[in-house]
Amino acid sequence: MAPVSIAQDHFSLFGLAPRFVLDLDALEAAYRRIQAQVHPDRFAAGSAAERRVAMQWATRANEAFRTLRSPLARATYLCETHGAPIEAESNTAMPAEFLVEQLDWRESLDEARGDPAALQALAGEVDAVGRDIEKRLTDAFDVHHDYAAAAVLVRQLMFIERLRAELSTAADAHSTAD
Amino acid sequence: MALLQIAEPGMSPEPHERRRAVGIDLGTTNSLVATVRHSLPEVLPDAQGRQLLPSIVRYLADGTTEVGHVAQEHQAVDPRNTIVSVKRFMGRGVKDVEHIENLPYDFVDSPGMLQLRTAAGVKSPIEVSAEILRTLRERAEESLGGPIDGAVITVPAYFDDAQRQATKDAARLAGLDILRLLNEPTAAAVAYGLDSAAEGIYAVYDLGGGTFDISILKLSKGVFEVLSTGGDTALGGDDFDHRLYCWALEQAQLSLLPPEDQRLLTIKARAAKEALSSKASTTLQARLTDHRWVNLTIGADGFAAMTQHLVAKTVSAARRALKDAGLAPGDVQGVVLVGGATRMPHVRRAVADLFGREPLADIDPDKVVALGAGLQADLLVGNKQADGEDWLLLDVIPLSLGLETMGGLVERIIPRNATIPVARAQEFTTFKDGQTAMALHVVQGERELVADCRSLARFELRGIPPMTAGAARIQVGFQVDADGLLSVSAREQTSGVEAAITVKPSYGLSDETIAQMLAEAMGSADADVQARVLRESQVEGQRLLDATRKALAADRDLLAEDEALAIDAGVATLAAAIDGTDREALEAAIHALAQDTDDFAARRMDRSIRTALAGRSVDDVLK
Numbered sequence: 001m002a003p004v005s006i007a008q009d010h011f012s013l014f015g016l017a018p019r020f021v022l023d024l025d026a027l028e029a030a031y032r033r034i035q036a037q038v039h040p041d042r043f044a045a046g047s048a049a050e051r052r053v054a055m056q057w058a059t060r061a062n063e064a065f066r067t068l069r070s071p072l073a074r075a076t077y078l079c080e081t082h083g084a085p086i087e088a089e090s091n092t093a094m095p096a097e098f099l100v101e102q103l104d105w106r107e108s109l110d111e112a113r114g115d116p117a118a119l120q121a122l123a124g125e126v127d128a129v130g131r132d133i134e135k136r137l138t139d140a141f142d143v144h145h146d147y148a149a150a151a152v153l154v155r156q157l158m159f160i161e162r163l164r165a166e167l168s169t170a171a172d173a174h175s176t177a178d
Numbered sequence: 179m180a181l182l183q184i185a186e187p188g189m190s191p192e193p194h195e196r197r198r199a200v201g202i203d204l205g206t207t208n209s210l211v212a213t214v215r216h217s218l219p220e221v222l223p224d225a226q227g228r229q230l231l232p233s234i235v236r237y238l239a240d241g242t243t244e245v246g247h248v249a250q251e252h253q254a255v256d257p258r259n260t261i262v263s264v265k266r267f268m269g270r271g272v273k274d275v276e277h278i279e280n281l282p283y284d285f286v287d288s289p290g291m292l293q294l295r296t297a298a299g300v301k302s303p304i305e306v307s308a309e310i311l312r313t314l315r316e317r318a319e320e321s322l323g324g325p326i327d328g329a330v331i332t333v334p335a336y337f338d339d340a341q342r343q344a345t346k347d348a349a350r351l352a353g354l355d356i357l358r359l360l361n362e363p364t365a366a367a368v369a370y371g372l373d374s375a376a377e378g379i380y381a382v383y384d385l386g387g388g389t390f391d392i393s394i395l396k397l398s399k400g401v402f403e404v405l406s407t408g409g410d411t412a413l414g415g416d417d418f419d420h421r422l423y424c425w426a427l428e429q430a431q432l433s434l435l436p437p438e439d440q441r442l443l444t445i446k447a448r449a450a451k452e453a454l455s456s457k458a459s460t461t462l463q464a465r466l467t468d469h470r471w472v473n474l475t476i477g478a479d480g481f482a483a484m485t486q487h488l489v490a491k492t493v494s495a496a497r498r499a500l501k502d503a504g505l506a507p508g509d510v511q512g513v514v515l516v517g518g519a520t521r522m523p524h525v526r527r528a529v530a531d532l533f534g535r536e537p538l539a540d541i542d543p544d545k546v547v548a549l550g551a552g553l554q555a556d557l558l559v560g561n562k563q564a565d566g567e568d569w570l571l572l573d574v575i576p577l578s579l580g581l582e583t584m585g586g587l588v589e590r591i592i593p594r595n596a597t598i599p600v601a602r603a604q605e606f607t608t609f610k611d612g613q614t615a616m617a618l619h620v621v622q623g624e625r626e627l628v629a630d631c632r633s634l635a636r637f638e639l640r641g642i643p644p645m646t647a648g649a650a651r652i653q654v655g656f657q658v659d660a661d662g663l664l665s666v667s668a669r670e671q672t673s674g675v676e677a678a679i680t681v682k683p684s685y686g687l688s689d690e691t692i693a694q695m696l697a698e699a700m701g702s703a704d705a706d707v708q709a710r711v712l713r714e715s716q717v718e719g720q721r722l723l724d725a726t727r728k729a730l731a732a733d734r735d736l737l738a739e740d741e742a743l744a745i746d747a748g749v750a751t752l753a754a755a756i757d758g759t760d761r762e763a764l765e766a767a768i769h770a771l772a773q774d775t776d777d778f779a780a781r782r783m784d785r786s787i788r789t790a791l792a793g794r795s796v797d798d799v800l801k
Contacts, residue, residue: 014791015791030791032401032570033790033791034787034790034791035570035572036570036790038787039570039660040599040659041358041557041558041570041571041660044328044357044358044559045197045328045558045559045560045725046725047722047725047726047775047779048722048772049772049780050725050779053779053780053783054783055599055659055660057783057787058599058660059601059657062597062598063601066596066597
């Protein structure tokens with residue numbers, strides 16, 4: 001087995017292959033195995049060096065687990081470690097049809113405000129689009145290894161996630177107004 | 179199944195080598211200390227057999243203090259000098275404390291944290307809390323027959339950085355070696371989880387005297403993972419008392435009472451509240467200083483109605499915590515009640531309604547936090563020798579941490595409910611040509627505007643080489659440790675100019691202040707202070723010595739021969755210095771051995787991670 005290092009990539013830290021489709025149970029089991037070794041609680045009565053190293057490693061394991069657990073963060077990470085940075089702030093290029101859909105959803109969201117049934121229907125629609133993008137990401141990453149194409153999809157998924165958050169806020173605003 | 183236990187040299191699990199570790203629940207109303215004996219946690223009673231120590235400190239004009247029951251007896255006759263519920267003042271300024279006008283104290287508003295003027299001088303909430311902790315430390319030392327090797331102190335999960343730091347300072351001031359600050363609901367979950375071998379999703383609803391926490395945890399195979407937490411550090415049983423007190427004032431048409439009467443009526447209101455937990459109605463009777471009588475009758479329904487808004491606040495915090503965890507109330511397999519205020523029937527009803535199941539209260543809600551803290555202290559101090567006996571806690575940070583950006587907006591760096599320890603960095607740039615300094619303002623909270631969040635610290639990065647606006651790349655790094663405490667560093671990437679702080683300046687105490695307070699607490703006896711400082715170094719040295727011996731026994735093969743010999747020599751020097759009284763020699767020996775073993779610690783960690791992942795070949799992984 002290759003030597004471990006705090007700078008190694010998130011997948012090999014947990015002994016997992018760098019793929020988009022991931023066995024989440026295996027990820028969680030590996031995360032817990034690592035934390036059981038490195039968590040600062042194991043070194044609470046240890047030397048200052050032990051406590052410092054433990055904090056660095058546990059921080060590292062938490063960050064890797066957080067990144068790999070979420071499909072969006074995992075996809076972003078895969079792109080960035082394969083020379084296809086997302087650059088969400090500067091690169092806003094989207095396929096024309098997705099841009100049109102974006103405008104439609106925004107409009108639907110504004111119309112659905114205050115109407116729980118409409119909000120729920122829209123949320124269902126957006127979820128389905130999210131799942132479809134994830135399926136296409138699987139192809140791009142795990143079948144074609146086309147990271148540039150994946151980066152385009154990641155930017156779309158980012159938009160979907162933002163929309164989901166807004167939908168959830170709109171639903172909350174309604175339920176607290178009751 | 180192991181029939182024989184073979185102890186490695188230096189790792190013998192002899193009973194006499196067990197370290198003395200305690201868990202302390204530093205509560206708003208009562209405090210407790212617990213330890214593990216014969217593998218079971220127990221609360222340590224005082225000489226009179228009482229387990230709860232009222233969190234009350236009275237300062238007398240001769241400079242002495244009364245703590246606990248004695249102070250409690252005098253609270254109505256000497257309210258100004260008898261401090262109750264001091265936890266509500268930890269890390270808080272005068273403007274932060276609700277209903278401060280109703281409190282009988284002489285407040286001094288000082289930067290960061292308020293102070294109290296007493297007959298024995300001006301006291302900070304840290305000093306008041308330290309008196310309570312010191313009393314519990316002495317109780318534990320008496321009971322366990324020697325100095326305490328390490329303590330776990332519990333804090334509300336929703337405590338922010340300032341409140342946590344203040345608690346840690348109080349523990350230090352009380353002469354405790356702190357193993358960890360542990361969140362109260364997590365401590366309760368440990369006590370429950372280990373007691374019942376529970377698995378699945380649990381909610382801990384913790385309504386104490388002055389604070390409310392809700393935590394959602396996943397328990398599985400010896401791992402306690404906090405998924406989300408929520409709460410209110412200014413909501414507790416005291417607020418129910420206060421509501422009843424205000425009702426009594428209205429009913430009896432009273433106003434502007436002297437402090438003695440305020441305290442008396444508050445005590446009576448609390449008694450009435452407690453009575454209503456088991457009775458349908460009760461009376462509230464009090465004889466005021468002007469000999470007037472207050473005589474009122476209150477029913478449980480009326481009390482429930484007048485405090486329903488407080489219960490509703492806890493329910494909406496619980497809903498949000500569930501949502502943050504991505505769960506619905508029906509996903510929760512058990513709800514654990516913690517805190518004396520959960521004895522109120524209408525609180526229990528609200529919890530049962532929300533989760534659709536009867537909550538659990540089979541461990542005394544007053545003691546469960548201390549018991550869990552005692553168990554955790556026993557684990558952290560290293561008393562568990564065998565594998566499989568231990569467990570792992572994964573806790574979270576309760577409130578988002580961020581930086582002020584242009585226009586008074588908050589840029590979030592670490593979101594709430596991130597698993598700790600956690601680190602995140604963000605890059606910022608200059609907005610003026612030739613700008614050589616940058617002010618950083620660290621805030622904590624969920625709101626968009628800086629003004630609505632809690633200000634934790636301000637600091638400046640200076641010496642940035644003059645560049646055009648937007649050319650500098652300033653990386654600001656946040657690190658939250660396992661105690662939930664933040665440190666912040668900033669670095670200009672192109673020039674390497676660095677500035678770092680532990681977020682402390684606005685609330686916590688400096689090392690010098692602590693040393694000065696210690697000196698005062700010890701009656702300025704210089705010899706005592708020297709002895710105390712030596713003892714602290716000895717504890718640190720012993721810790722390093724034990725850790726190094728254990729490391730050598732397990733992984734000596736990771737060292738080159740000359741490295742191993744150097745460490746052996748350092749161990750011998752340190753062992754000799756610990757037995758002596760020369761503090762400088764001791765410090766030098768600690769420093770030398772720490773330096774020699776620094777890299778060893780990293781190598782050992784690498785090996786343990788490799789071992790953890792071993793047994794799974796790369797082929798398996800790639801399949």
